[in-house]
Amino acid sequence: MRAFAPASVSNLGPGFDVIGLALDHPGDTVEVERSDDPGVEIARVSGDGGVLSRDPTLNVAGVVAASVLARLRETAVAPSARRVPRGIRLWLHKGMPLASGLGSSAASSVAAAVAVNELCGQPLSRLELLASTLEGERVASGSPHADNAAPSLLGGIVLIRSYDPLDVLELPVPAGLWVAVVHPHCSVKTAEARALIAERRFRIEQCVANLGNMGALVSALYRADLKLLGRSIEDRLVEPIRARLIPGFAEVKAAAREAGALGCSISGSGPSVFALADDEARATEVSDAMREAFRTAVALEADTYVGRVNPAGATVEPDAAA
């Protein structure tokens, strides 16, 4: 059984830890099979340049697979469900860069959760799967934030109203919306970027600015008002702190604006930067301009991704072995 989970852009400017969107590509793939050995075994990890742990208690795909297995054992088995296996053997293929701000750990977590659930006849709901993926996010970043995992799992643009209880809303995606993402060849450790935020204290004016933009951003999605959406991509809480971790960020953001982006901010904890645009050609121009700005300002090469918001989220793929 094989599942694909896409990259995602979280925070979207004002919405630290509460909103994210799914990209079409890149993404991670997890393949699982039943095993008579108890627990989770990671048979292979590829596409990570040898960086990720193969220890199933340290690799997020292993952690989440184990969490889903445990949850399956606690859950009353539906008639359609298959027997929960003693163990799982797992293959992880990273199709996206690590520590990029594109929800890399969430994509691995979500793909693992969906693959294991599928293997057992889908007894768990998407919300239950999301709760399990948060175990992976906790391992990856020290904090179980859901604003990458939720869009990677569900697709579209997803709001996390509350973490306790977990309360997740799928928001409308305006038809004309395009996303340009540029990933410079440097990395930001999510756990370190989060620690920088955790120790800070914020003034009420910063909160007010983000609350106003957060409300306007959600309003813009319902109105399909792309101009309003663009000017709501403004972050007075986190961007000023994290921008310093991304060489050339100011120049890249200026280049995106110059090239006609509706709005631009840091993707997740960076170093990737995203911009929104109102058509494909504009989105491509914006991504080219951002890549060029990384090159000229700080001599960093970068990959770019241009696409619509991915409406499907994680998908089950035909088994390669079949």
Add this chain to the structure above:
Amino acid sequence: MRAFAPASVSNLGPGFDVIGLALDHPGDTVEVERSDDPGVEIARVSGDGGVLSRDPTLNVAGVVAASVLARLRETAVAPSARRVPRGIRLWLHKGMPLASGLGSSAASSVAAAVAVNELCGQPLSRLELLASTLEGERVASGSPHADNAAPSLLGGIVLIRSYDPLDVLELPVPAGLWVAVVHPHCSVKTAEARALIAERRFRIEQCVANLGNMGALVSALYRADLKLLGRSIEDRLVEPIRARLIPGFAEVKAAAREAGALGCSISGSGPSVFALADDEARATEVSDAMREAFRTAVALEADTYVGRVNPAGATVEPDAAA
């Protein structure tokens, strides 16, 4: 020329300084006439128990009338506009309690702005009037917040995306929504309540909680999902600090929940408390329960207001002298 401007409930839980709604009643009335004496003269203030200043530079109605006059002089005169008078004579009738958390200063400011603009043939737009009313809010509270003045002026539920530039969005009002407000007979000085917030610094977890609820609250208005709206009325930033200024708040909030309120929080800087309900009978039960809780918990009498959200905002009334 006479204008009425209604009371308003600001913050609505998570949205400190960025969202408010207009009530049907109570409200303030301002009457103005042309005067050959330059500047603004306050001829009479009634309904305030003699508390408010008659000095036009200290009374918000006078401040705002002067601001509108100045703005009218700077504005190119439309063909429909009448001559801008040398001066204004002004009567203010307070139809609502002071320092109540119901936007009392905003109502006076808005009524004054609308009356003066009407007297001159309405040359100023509503957004220009709103900018003038903020001069009144600055005098009243030390801070030009717009989340009372905007709904009092425009009606409905209004979001302030940004203060600089001023960017205001009118949000949809779900058909079944009722508001219950209870005003205990004590007062909270807005300027003091604001100072308490201004000196605080907030943790990112508090910001995240309010951002999630803010996004969900706006989403609930578009979906007309009253249950979601109710559970989004949650404030981890300001309510915990301001609740201490309102004797019996915890008991009153519990009573509202018990009586079936969708959600409940402090109205503006208090001491009024608002609750939302999904029909009139429930809203009345909730307001009765809140009033009773103020009485039994802390021996405070209270007024109650129950109504729908006021769609009209400020209105021009037939001249009493006509």
